[in-house]
Amino acid sequence: MAEVLSPDSVASPLSEIRIPDDEFARMRKENLARWPTGAGVDFDAAVDYHKNLPMHKRLAWVMRRADAEGRTLTQPRGGFGTLEMQRELMTTLDREGLADIVPTTTDSYTRNERWEQAQHGIEESKRLGRSMLNGFPMVNYGVEDTRRLIEAIDKPAVMLTGTAMPRLTGEVGYAAGYSGYLGSAIAYTLSYTKEIPIEIGIRNYQYLDRLASMYLEHGVEQHRRQPGFLTGTNIPPCIAIVTAVLDVLLAAAQGVRNYGLELGQTLHLIQDAAAIRVCREMCQEYLTRKGYVDAFTPVTSLHWMGAWPHDDAQSAAIVAYGGTLAAVGGAVSVTTKSLHEAFGIPTPEANAEGLRVTRMAIYMARSIKLDGLPEYEREKEVIRKEVRAVVDKVLEMGDGDAAVGTVRACEAGVLDIPWSPSRSVKGRILPARDADGYLRILNPGDMPFPKEVLDYHEERLRKRAEKDGMPYDHELAVSSVYEISEPLQALAPFPYVQEAAE
Amino acid sequence: MTETLDPSKRQDITLVTGVIGSDTHIVGNRILSMALEEAGYSIVILGALTPADEFIKAAIETAADGIMVSSLYGQGELDCRGFRELCVEAGLDDILLYVGGNLVVGKTPWEVVEKRFLDMGFDRAFPPGTRTPEVVEALDRDFAARARGKRTADS
Numbered sequence: 161m162a163e164v165l166s167p168d169s170v171a172s173p174l175s176e177i178r179i180p181d182d183e184f185a186r187m188r189k190e191n192l193a194r195w196p197t198g199a200g201v202d203f204d205a206a207v208d209y210h211k212n213l214p215m216h217k218r219l220a221w222v223m224r225r226a227d228a229e230g231r232t233l234t235q236p237r238g239g240f241g242t243l244e245m246q247r248e249l250m251t252t253l254d255r256e257g258l259a260d261i262v263p264t265t266t267d268s269y270t271r272n273e274r275w276e277q278a279q280h281g282i283e284e285s286k287r288l289g290r291s292m293l294n295g296f297p298m299v300n301y302g303v304e305d306t307r308r309l310i311e312a313i314d315k316p317a318v319m320l321t322g323t324a325m326p327r328l329t330g331e332v333g334y335a336a337g338y339s340g341y342l343g344s345a346i347a348y349t350l351s352y353t354k355e356i357p358i359e360i361g362i363r364n365y366q367y368l369d370r371l372a373s374m375y376l377e378h379g380v381e382q383h384r385r386q387p388g389f390l391t392g393t394n395i396p397p398c399i400a401i402v403t404a405v406l407d408v409l410l411a412a413a414q415g416v417r418n419y420g421l422e423l424g425q426t427l428h429l430i431q432d433a434a435a436i437r438v439c440r441e442m443c444q445e446y447l448t449r450k451g452y453v454d455a456f457t458p459v460t461s462l463h464w465m466g467a468w469p470h471d472d473a474q475s476a477a478i479v480a481y482g483g484t485l486a487a488v489g490g491a492v493s494v495t496t497k498s499l500h501e502a503f504g505i506p507t508p509e510a511n512a513e514g515l516r517v518t519r520m521a522i523y524m525a526r527s528i529k530l531d532g533l534p535e536y537e538r539e540k541e542v543i544r545k546e547v548r549a550v551v552d553k554v555l556e557m558g559d560g561d562a563a564v565g566t567v568r569a570c571e572a573g574v575l576d577i578p579w580s581p582s583r584s585v586k587g588r589i590l591p592a593r594d595a596d597g598y599l600r601i602l603n604p605g606d607m608p609f610p611k612e613v614l615d616y617h618e619e620r621l622r623k624r625a626e627k628d629g630m631p632y633d634h635e636l637a638v639s640s641v642y643e644i645s646e647p648l649q650a651l652a653p654f655p656y657v658q659e660a661a662e
Numbered sequence: 663m664t665e666t667l668d669p670s671k672r673q674d675i676t677l678v679t680g681v682i683g684s685d686t687h688i689v690g691n692r693i694l695s696m697a698l699e700e701a702g703y704s705i706v707i708l709g710a711l712t713p714a715d716e717f718i719k720a721a722i723e724t725a726a727d728g729i730m731v732s733s734l735y736g737q738g739e740l741d742c743r744g745f746r747e748l749c750v751e752a753g754l755d756d757i758l759l760y761v762g763g764n765l766v767v768g769k770t771p772w773e774v775v776e777k778r779f780l781d782m783g784f785d786r787a788f789p790p791g792t793r794t795p796e797v798v799e800a801l802d803r804d805f806a807a808r809a810r811g812k813r814t815a816d817s
Contacts, residue, residue, distance in 0.1 A: 240767075268684040268735055272711075277684075281740060291767045294736040352686045354711045393689050467690075470791050502790060504736050504764040581681075581688040581710035638693055645791065 174359050176413040176563040179370045187367060191327045195275050197302030198328060203374075206335035209307075210380040219261060219316035219340035220381040220418040223492055226260075227458045232486050232522045233493040234258070235460075236511050237320055239265030239295030241285035243305055246296045247312045249508045254313040257512030258519055261493060262315045264338070267295035271323035271352070275299055294505055295320075299328050303335045310337035318342060318383070324349040324361040330368040334375065340383035341368065342422070344407040346566055350577045350585050351390040358570050358584040362563050365407075366414055373415025384416050385460070388439070389424030392465030393579040394591040394640055396599045397423065397435035398546035398609075401442050402575065405551050408443045409562040412452040420458050422495065424465040425485050427478070427644065428597045433489035433530050434539040436461060442547050461491035463518075467645035468502040474648060475499040479514050483521025488528050494518060502645065539598075545613055550574065553608045573606030579641075592636040593643060595624035602637050664815055667802040672702035675805055676726040678717055680708030683741030687734035690763065694730065697794035703801070714745055718752050728758035728801070731784075736767040739778065746783025756813070758804060760797070762788030785814050 172183075179187070192198030215221045226233050236253055240246050246264065253259040269278040278297035285292045298306055298319070310317055318340035319333040326343050333341065349361025372382040386407045388400035404421045411419050421439050425432050436459045443457045463482035468475055476499055486494035498506035498514035506514070530536040553574050558565020569575035573586040580587045588605030600617040601609070625632045630639070643651075679695045681687060688710040695707045706724050708716060717729050729749075733741060742761060749757055761784045765775050772789045779787040786800055803815035 268737055272684045274684065281737070284740065292737070292740055294767055354686070354709060391689070467791075500769045503769040504790075505767045507768060510769075579689045579692070581686045638696075641689060641693065642793075 174362065174563050174567065176410055176561050178414050179366060184367075184370055184374070188331070188371075191367070192331060194328055195299055197299055197332060200303040201331045201335045202303075203335070207375065207378045207380055209335075209337055210339065210375070213337065213339070217310075217314070217316050217339070218381070219318055219383040222261070222316050223383055223418065223420060223458050224456060227456070227492045230490075230527070232483075232491055232525075233260035234496055234515050234519055234522070235261035235263060235318065235493055236496045236498075236515050237263050237265050238508070238511055239263070239267060239293075239320070241267060241281050241291040241293030241295075241297065243296075243301055243308065245285070245291055247309055249511075250309055250313050250317075252508035252512055253515065254315050256509065257515035259315060259512075259515050261340070262313045262317050263320050264298065264309065264317060264333075265295040265320040266322070266329060267293035267297050268322075269293065270295065270297045270299055270329060271321060271325070273325045273328070291505075298336075299332050303332055306332060306336035316340065318385070322348065322352050322387075324353045324356045325364055326368045327364055330371055334371065334382060340385060340420075341372070342385040342387055343368070344386040344403075345410060346403045346407050346575075347387045347390055350403075350570070350580055350582045351387075351392075352581075354581045354583060356582075356584075358582075359567050362410065362566065366410065366563075369411040369414035369416045373417075376415060376417065381418050383418050383420060384411055385420035386411075386422060388422050389462050389465050390577050391579045391581075392424055394466060394593065394599055394637075395424055395578060396591050396601055397426065397431060397438070397543050398550070399577065399589070400424065401435065401439045401543065401547045402550045402554075403577075404439055405442050405446045405547065406554060406562050406566055406575075408455070408457060409446060409450060412447055412450065412455050413562070417455050419455060420460055420492075422460045422462055424462045425482055426599045427464055427481070427485070428599070429485060429488065430530065430533070430536050430539055431598050432461065432485045434536055434543055436489035436491050438540050438543045438547070442544065442551070446551060458492035459490075460493045460495055461486035461489055462495040463497040464644060467642060468497075469645050469647065470502045471647065472499045475501055476517060478644070479517045480521045483518035484525050487522040487525035488530065490529065494522070542613060542616065546609055549608055549610050549613075574608055576605045576607050590634060590637045591640070592621055593624070593640040594620035595627045596620070599640075602634070664803050665806040665810070666799070667806045667809075669702055669802075671805075672802075673704060675728070675801075676704040676706060676724050677728045677730055677801075678706045678708060678720050678724065678726045679730045679732070680712035680717055681710045681732045681734070682712055682714060682717070683733065683735075683737055684711060685733055685735040685737070685741075686710045687732070687763075690734065691732040694732070694794055694797065697798065698730075698801075701798045714741065714748055718748050718754065721749075721754055721757060722752060726757065727805070728760065730797075731759070731761045733761065733763045733765055736764060738763060738765040742779065742782055742784070749783075758808070758814070759784045760786050760788065760800075762792055762797070764790045
């Protein structure tokens with residue numbers, strides 16, 4: 161068994177209903193007792209700490225403000241195995257990278273609640289003088305130590321935790337002074353885990369969302385965020401947005417009102433802009449339908465999440481273009497990568513460089529938007545049709561309850577994720593890139609998309625198969641996974657060599 | 663001229679694939695598994711988030727000839743330490759071990775990374791971006807060499 165399940169998961173039948181106060185108090189007590197640093201979480205002291213943070217270090221406020229002003233903020237990723245390395249990283253990103261939001265990525269042992277292994281990773285990192293962990297083991301360090309990271313920067317800090325088990329990391333991080341938490345039940349359970357049932361993931365994130373709303377009840381608005389980039393591998397916008405809508409409904413039911421939505425870039429200017437706009441629109445449509453009229457749902461655009469080229473120059477183009485895509489698409493923030501992406505975790509300097517490349521691209525995008533462009537308007541309408549068909553079906557399967565509907569829809573394949581490691585989904589849906597560079601659906605699995613939409617996807621993909629001289633089969637999907645990482649010599653060689661020689 | 667395995671013999675060779683440790687990056691491993699299967703090898707697919715001992719357990723249960731370890735998230739160095747020793751303890755002294763992916767945290771010269779993993783007892787290490795035909799070719803050469811009593815084609 162590779163993953164640890166939550167012990168207190170079977171209290172009541174699963175539903176989207178807000179966890180009652182007394183029940184939540186009991187759950188918190190049990191959760192905080194799972195590792196010694198849990199005892200260092202003092203909720204009232206944490207509320208005071210947040211109230212004393214200047215507004216510009218509170219992510220919920222910063223996101224609202226940036227949205228109102230039409231800005232696109234920058235945020236990298238980053239996490240190292242010791243407090244000292246992490247502090248140096250965060251100050252470099254803040255000062256050298258001009259990051260608007262400073263991140264802390266947790267390591268993969270922490271994500272899987274393997275805190276003993278994380279402890280070993282800290283010790284090995286110290287012994288060898290280089291990070292042996294791919295992130296910061298926040299739970300092992302605890303509230304007091306982790307707060308030194310917040311003190312070291314002059315920007316809001318966000319936790320990036322890639323986990324279906326957010327309960328203790330969320331407690332420690334929010335208490336330490338982080339004002340944002342990236343993670344959600346549907347997106348992370350179905351994209352980042354293998355054995356954890358979706359029901360457990362939903363319960364775990366209901367806890368975190370309930371915690372964020374408890375801060376709100378005490379006058380501190382915390383930012384929550386949904387990782388709609390999913391497996392990061394050629395996710396068509398509609399799939400990401402379906403999960404965004406369902407996750408935001410789950411969060412809103414627990415009382416969250418500041419909820420960001422992250423979309424991985426398809427690297428197609430029009431498709432990305434359409435996705436960014438429709439994501440927010442669809443979330444608001446379903447929130448309103450459920451009676452939540454005051455939820456703030458800004459969209460974040462993420463630099464390419466698939467395979468990267470091994471050439472710094474090619475990577476620089478993707479980083480810069482990613483800034484353009486985010487800004488033109490109207491994203492409130494962009495999550496950046498670096499020129500080292502193909503080689504693994506970047507140095508702080510390379511990470512800062514990625515931020516600055518992106519920032520310049522955002523600056524140059526000025527206020528350019530695509531509204532009124534026929535292809536943009538058409539793509540938005542296609543995405544709306546896809547999203548509504550699936551979300552309506554999921555909610556219907558749950559008799560209106562997003563939690564119940566999600567579990568049943570996963571079982572039935574109505575909700576499916578491309579390239580997912582999770583046993584909770586069928587994993588039959590297969591995306592591929594069409595001849596014009598849009599991500600399309602090659603095989604929908606059992607997802608209930610309207611026939612006219614699927615016909616459109618097929619027509620587009622057949623055009624590509626013909627153009628590339630390939631059969632219309634799964635190889636279209638596999639080659640789309642590699643495409644962007646191919647060397648320039650393969651993607652765009654000088655076209656006239658042959659003719660010149662003849 | 664290096665000797666290479668007759669493709670018809672591939673079906674007699676069983677390979678275990680999986681992503682080691684707390685790593686969920688399944689895409690490359692899945693494509694590799696598909697390619698090895700298409701090439702005709704017998705494949706036991708463990709998927710993402712596979713602890714070292716599960717690779718070894720599966721290798722014993724299926725009498726595997728090789729284990730293909732993927733790691734993309736940077737912590738592969740910690741996860742792979744002692745892997746060969748675990749194999750030896752389980753009586754799989756000579757099982758062919760390949761590892762590939764983004765194996766360490768940070769941009770490190772490939773020669774350094776490769777040496778680290780060969781020193782750990784892996785027979786071959788593959789850098790990020792390796793395409794599947796290259797792996798099939800290496801397997802063919804190594805199993806041809808093994809038929810002649812050598813450990814790998816390069817040894």
